[in-house]
Amino acid sequence: MRNILTSTCAALIGATLATSVAAQAPAEFDPADFGKIVVQPRQSTNGLTFEQAIGDYQNEPIVQYGENSPAVRLGRPIGRLDMLFDNGKTGFCTAFIVDESHIITNHHCIPGMDGDPSGKDSGIQAAQFVAGYIKPGRSAGVDRYTISPQIVETNRELDYTVLRVFGNPSGKYGFLELAAADPEDAEFLWIIGHPQGQSQHISREGCAAASPSISDEGKLVHTCDTLGGNSGSPVIRISDKRVIGLHHAGDSISGFNMAIPMTRILAQSKVLKAAAGGGNSSVGAPRAPQQVSACDALWTEAKALGCGGYEAYVAECGNHTFSGMAEALIKRECTVPDRPPVITDAKPDLPEHDGPVFSVRTDGGGDYRSITDAVTQSPAGSQIRIFPGTYVEGLDISKPMELVGVGNASDIVLRVAEDHVIHWTANSGRISNLSVVQDGGSYFGIFFDSGTATMEDTDVTSTGLAAVGIRQDSNPILRRNRIHHAAQGGVFIYDGADALIENNEVYENTFAGIEIKSGSDPVVRNNLIRDGQSSGVYVHTEGRGRIENNEITRNTLAAVEISGRSDPVVIGNDIHHGKASGVYVQDNGLGLVENNTFNANALSAVSITSGGDPVVRNNTMRAGKESGVYVYDGGKGRIESNVIETSGFAGVAVKGGSNPMVVGNTIRNGKQSGVFIYEGGLGVFEDNVIEGNAYYGLEVKTDGNPTVRNNRFVSNVWHAFRVYEGGRGVYENNDLSANAAGDFDIDDDAGAFTRSGNR
Structure with a gap:
């Protein structure tokens, strides 16, 4: 084993780190390789040498220690991060799971928009987290999880970025625990990652902290061998299997590699603090x-x-x-002979089952060739294990049972035309790890027709009706599925049904990603709903539901549309880069829209029309191409305690007899006026702060007639108020401070209005 860096090298480290260490670009690969598991190794050629071997290179394929070895088990939460950037460049790094919905990697892998509070855009066209890739050159058993293109947290100085991952990979792969203390000098370490994008490797021989372990610049110095692609790897101390650093760079002069101590990152990261404080223990738990x-x-x-x-x-x-x-x-x-391999039909992670188990194989090697025969002839409570093949039979499930795919879901295909692929009326059960293709006709891919089951890890598409239909007394759980490319909607919930829909990816459907109507009341949370040709979520005809903590992006119509006296709760969602409004409330729609983040949508963050009357509260609305809130043609609503900033048009626009209550908001830095009332618009505006807008604080024209009181108008580029072309209103007790052009700009053609008590 090589000698560990001793205290005699401390001066050399201190002298060289500041001048020779910089952020490294991700290792590069051919754009055509994006989406593949096995890629040709390539090294970034940007002239930097920050991933290097120390002496003889000893970074070994982890699988050589055995698939059930402690090293392999410890490495399960660690995966490859594949990135396809908007500028056509590609790259990969290493990342690892920290909780149910987050992974961490280096900032230099996905830089984002550091220092810009209005955007967290990574410049990524697509990204995925590849988990379970441990066998060189083999993709069997590997899982791919979609990553949000928006960054959750990032810090250039500490070179870390936290990303949101969909599908809860921690449920299968676990997560790593984070250490709240720095390593001891010369402490033994492991680094596990994906050098050059290859299968998982471990650096353990000669892998240790320096002495001193932390340099004067606050870097963890180590002697673990790495290559390009190891950026973002966890540095794990072997005594308790906790992560004590985030590997990120090396030094070509001193010949040592560097990591950011986890203590420094934890001091800055809200997400990682929560993960470290949550008592997670599925992987890397400290031992007695x-x-x-x-x-x-x-x-x-x-x-x-x-x-x-x-x-x-x-x-x-x-x-x-x-x-x-x-x-x-x-x-x-010791010349101990190898044990013969244990061959089993079941994957190790198949759901536990205490009842009868039957297998279906198209080659005749199972209990049945036909799923229909297995379902018909098996007793209630059975588990039907379906092996790879294509099955062209519609299934009617009227008794409790489990349908479980064995192998890769992409190889287990249920393809049916002119029928529902699965028509479920049983009161319990499971559908897991299948690919379901409805191939034509007025039918659903999977239809929960007054039946209930857990549907998970399944890929569903349909050229008929929606990919998944849920009606009447059904109350299924849909978890970690991919629901996509349906000729109609992704998930259609109607006739009073309930459901729990979480951690799914719903994308590129023709109608709404999720449609809720006629008294249905599902919980829709932690999903990625993207790239639909209609709305992301459509709630209508007295639908309800709780739409919570989803990412909804790049849909053609509104991210969330509410109409027909529907009354959902829309809370905590990330709604960004839509091609229309963020939330669109029409036709007497109601709803609570609270604590959401709206960013860079093509129309308004919230649009309200034709009797729509929602409560819109505590949201952040920024960088919309039009207004932050647009109330028109008879819209109402209570707009309360929101931050509305950097809007392309007015922060709040009201027209056409609309009469909202706008209270306690901050409306700032818009590219036109803070508030614009026109064409008979009304509204009560109280206790708002309206500041820094490029035109007026409040602009009123063409029979606009608001009540404006107790607001604060600060530092708007022109006047605090502009009233003209028949504009009217009541303006009283407002604080007018430092508006560049003065307080009021009143044209001769303004209508009758009242102003008093302004200062």
């Missing part, structure tokens, strides 16, 4: 000190005793850090 000490001592004795010692060590400490190494030594040096 007695067990670690005892196994460490036994490992020392085992090395002295040889084969017998290694065998005793594995027997006593099979889950300890060094057990994989002991097993490899036994195999190599």
Whole structure:
């Protein structure tokens, strides 16, 4: 083993870090490789040498320690980050899971818009998190998860970025625990990642912290071998399997690699603080000190005793850090024959099942060739395991059971025309790990018709009706599915049905991604709803529902449309880069729209018309191409305590007899007036702060007639008020401060109006 960096090198490190370390670009690959698992290794050629070997390169494929080794188990939450940028460039790094919906990597992999509070756009066209890629050159068993193109947190100085990942990969792969203390000097470490985009590798031989472990510049200095693509890898101390640093760079002069200490990142990151404080323990949980000490001592004795010692060590400490190494030594040096592989029909992660189990194989090797026969002839409570193949039979499920795909879902295809692929009327059950294709006719892909089941990890599309239909007394759970390219909608919930729809990716459907009508009341949360040809979510005809913490982006119509006396709760969503309004309320629609973030939508963040009367509260609306809030043609609503900024038109625009209540908002930095009332618009405006807008604080024309009181108008580029062309209104007790052109600009053609108590 190579010597660990000692304190005699500290001066060299301090002298070189500041001048020779910089952010490295992601390792590059051919754009045609995006979406593939196995790619040809390429190294970024930007002249930097920040990923390097220390002496003889010892970064090994992790699978050589055995698929069930502690190293492989520890590496499960670590994956490859594949990126396709808007400018046509491509790259990959390493990232790892920290909770149900977030991963972390380096800032230099996905820079974002550092320092710009109005945008978190990464410049990414597409990105994915590749998990389970441990066997060189083999894609079997690998999972791909979609990543949001918007950044959750980023910091250039600390070189970290937190991204949102959909589908909850932690449910299958776990997550890594983060250490709240720096490593000791010369402490042994592991780095696990994807050098040059290849299968997962581990750096462990000669891998340790320097002495001192933390440089004067606050970097964790280490001797672990890395290459391009390792950026974003966790630096793991082997004593308790916690992440003590985020690997990011190296130094070509001193010859050592660098990481950002996790203590520094935790001090800045709200997301990671929450993850570290949540008690997560599925991966990397600290062990009892007695067990670690005892196994460490036994490992020392085992090395002295040889084969017998290694065998005793594995027997006593099979889950300890060094057990994989002991097993490899036994195999190599003690001539112990390999155990024959255990062959089973079931994937290790199949849902647990206590009832009867039957298999279906198209080649005749199972209990049945036909899923229909298996369903018909199996008792209630059975699990039907479906192996790879294409099955062209519509299924009617009227008794509780589980339909579970074994293998890659893309290889297990249920394809049916002129029928529902799965018509579910049973009161419980499961649909898991399948590809469902409805191939024509007025039918759903999966139809929950007064039936209930859990549907998960399934890919559904339809050229007939919606991909998934849910009606009447149904109350299914849809989790981690891909629902896409339907000739109509993605999910259609109607006739009073309920459902829990979470962590799905719903995309590129012709009608709404999720449609809710006629008294239905689902919970729709933590989904990615994108690129539809209609609305993202459409609630109509007295529909309800809780639309919560979703990312809704790039849909042709509104991200959320509410009409027909519907009354949903729309809360905590990230609504951005839509091709129309963020939320559109019409035809007497109601609803609570609260704590959402609207960014860079093509029309208004919130549009209200034709009797729409929602409560719009505590939202952030920024960088819309038109107004922040647009109320027109008889719209109403209570617009309260929102931040409305950098709008392309007015922050709030009201016309056509509309009469909203606008209270306690901050309306600032718009490219035109803060508030614009025209063509008979009304409204009550109280206790708002209207500041820094490029035109007037408030502009009233063509029979606009608002009541404006107790507001504060500050630093608008022209007057606080502009009234002309028949504009009227009541203006009282407003605070008018430092507006560049003065307080009132009143034309001779203004209508009768009242002003008093303004100062």
